[in-house]
Amino acid sequence: MSALGNKKLFTPGPLGVSLTTRQALLKDLGSRDTEFINTVSFIRQKLLDIAGVSSHSFTCVPMQGSGTFAVEAVLTTTVPRTNGKVLVLENGAYGKRIGQILKVLGVENTVLSFDEDKSIDVGVVKDHLRKDSLYTNVSIVHCETSAGVFNPVSKIGALVKKYIPDAYYFVDAMSSFGAVPLDLEDSNVHFLVSSANKCLEGVPGFSYAIAHKESLLQCKGRARSMSLDLVGQYEGLSKNGQFRFTPPTHTMLAFKQALIEHEEEGGVVGRANRYKKNNAILKDGMKKFGFKELVNDNDQGYIITSYHYPKNSNFNFQDFYARLNDKDQVIYPGKVTTADCFRIGNIGHLYPEDMTNLISCIEEVCRDMNMSLPLVE
Template identity: 65%
Template sequence: MSVVQSCFRRIPYLVRDIDVFRISSFRLLSSTSAKFSSHGQEKKLFTPGPLSVSLTVRQAALRDLGSRDVEFISTVKFLRSKLVQIAGVSEDDFTAVPVQGSGTFAVEAVFHTALPKPKGKALILENGAYGKRMGKICETLGIPFRLEGFAENSMVDVNKVEQILREDPSFTMVAVVHCETSSGVINPVEEVGQMVKKHLPNCVYFVDAMSSFGAVPIDLERAKVDFLVSSVNKCLQGIPGFSYAIVKTEQLLQCKGNSGSLCLDLYDQYDGLEKTGQFRFTPPTHCMLAFCQAIKEFEEEGDIVGRANRYKENRRILQEGMKKLGFEEFLGPEHKGYIITSYKFPNDPNFDFKTFYSKLNEKGLVIYPGKVLNADCFRIGTIGQLFPEDFHTLLSCIKEVCKEMNIKLPVS
């Protein structure tokens, strides 16, 4: 065969290889452009989630392990044990049950598992979007419930809870969000739990600690919590992929057969993990490897106290800087949360949130729109892989953007 004939015979393969290269390059560029700002730097996420995480956490995910691999089974066991330790309770009394999916998957799993049909009845204490979401879950599942609303800028009123429980002792679950991230309110979950168990000792007490666990201390024993849920991509700074429930084991063992869902049955998930060490269905292997590194970095920072101190300092810098710029917080000074802060839109005809957001985004800084219903707000998170220098940068950029938009400073 001549050289020319050989070349012609190779053309289809060359075209194929070029196509593969072109597609791979496009995917790489698309992925890169999604992660980086126009300045070529990674974006900083000043949000309640997904959060910025360390490079070392992301690198830890770059390994392939089978779900039945001995190392992976050991990894799952390690993480379950660590989560109970972080919760500050004994593994003799509590267990951790990981669930594939976002935090809402774990929330729904608790309602499925802890409330038997048709006898279950939930009291949901809400003062924001995530409490309302609990109500939506119960409505969808056909679970009888009462949604007791409180003002979005106030904490759940413990006295009101007591009044409700006195008037109606038929509830089998009381549920509340610890940090309501639509506003930033921290609810008094310990006081609520004590009140619940005082009046209804057999009632399940469920705390959604999605955005607080790992940075805002909760005494689960004092609060008499039966079920607590959170997600890896919050204060423990793992990458998104799974959530978990930390459960009083004795309570969970009573839930066999309750769930109307196969996937979201916490009892069945727990039973499988205890018997085989394995997930019932394909686990998020890469996310769990990354979470091992995230836990290591959490401990190196000083556990809950160390992480809380950094977040508090982030919040202090943000609070002082935004006050100087004239921005007003949605919550009053009695609220001491340091997870996320809601700011009211300034009263300036040149302010437009979409423009404000886009200009900050172009500088590699991502904030969140508001989620409260009775005020126009935007939100700035102080958790994740963010440090005081990041907030000095954010404040400088907010000042620049306001000037670009001809917004008078300090804003009114």
């Protein structure tokens, strides 16, 4: 077992965090304590800084719960109660989840689906908007971790601005924010959501929306949920700096420390550079072993990489997974519906030496399973 009994998590989340971030959890503060209120204020401003936007035009609204809570909060808050219609661009499980949320909310929507192993096709979206521009909202996932695909957020944003300029453009940046550069204003993004326990390397427990302030205030009274009302949450924070309901105090204390460490590493660029190095080591090692990637280089990002099951009679994913887990190396099963594959993440508190060790462990496991390397199709 690793130091402190922790395994290395090569997953899209939950992710490993630094010891100093974990230590920040050990302090008890009341939700109305001045220090905690200042912590919330620090976090909200720092997230705007990371997003590269000003507090004059944008605001940050933290929400209790996982990333999906923030996704649903944006949808329930921003879609008009009358004549609301959402265009959902999906190429994986998380885009599909947006469609599922809208179905539960009873919101009219069109789900435009694309191959799970490819980026969303800008040309197809353009043709669709030329034929049907009666949308009040458009949603997209920045990094679809079902397969590891990066989607063209900026290009789609330009189409939204051109063909439906009054529509709100919503980006699920759960697994990209903090490590993948994105110019929100240039990309016409009105609402973006992410989670504490992704590229910013905090612990799970809350999510947040980066919201265009004017657009957010236009949505007052639309929410179909009291606790997930982003406008209500924003107004509460603006009034006294406090959450309307019990806040995740310990999680936010840890997140403050994680944000300090993010800045010390060089912000978005510094974090991206480490993840890119991690990804390069993974891809090089797996290629030498003969594992085949699911996504081509043009569509794939550096957050998580999917690999086809090898065509080897001795390969069994559950056995492969268990043997790696016994070595404290935790990978993830695939989430695409069209191929048998598994996923390996490069994000969280992982460094190049961790990736090198993972590659060594994979080599040992393959040989223990009587799989000769390199693999032969």
